[in-house]
Amino acid sequence: MSVYYLQPGDMIEAAKDILNDGSFPSEKELLVSKGTKGVIVNIGYLEENDEKLVFLIRFEGEDDYLGQPIGCWEEDIQSLASEVEN
DSSP: OOOTTOOTTOEEEESSOEEOOSSSSSSOSEEEOTTOEEEEEEEEEETTEEEEEEEEEEEBOTTSSBOOOEEEOGGGEEEOOSOOOO
16 A cells, blocks of 8 residues: 555554664664554655655554654555545
């Protein structure tokens, strides 16, 4: 499913477990479990490849508060919207 229509403020969910790739100083390997809801904070492009989208997402934590922003790829997220208007 394409996520190119998504905008900041849209609700999404993790399409798969998101693991720490070394971007966070925590020793914790699992950052977000599949199915965790989140909100898009910003959208940009990878500096080395201006065709690769990066989504800045704040996911719900265990206490239902939004956690720190995490950069995600298109394949990491999916929309919560049931239909997309064209």
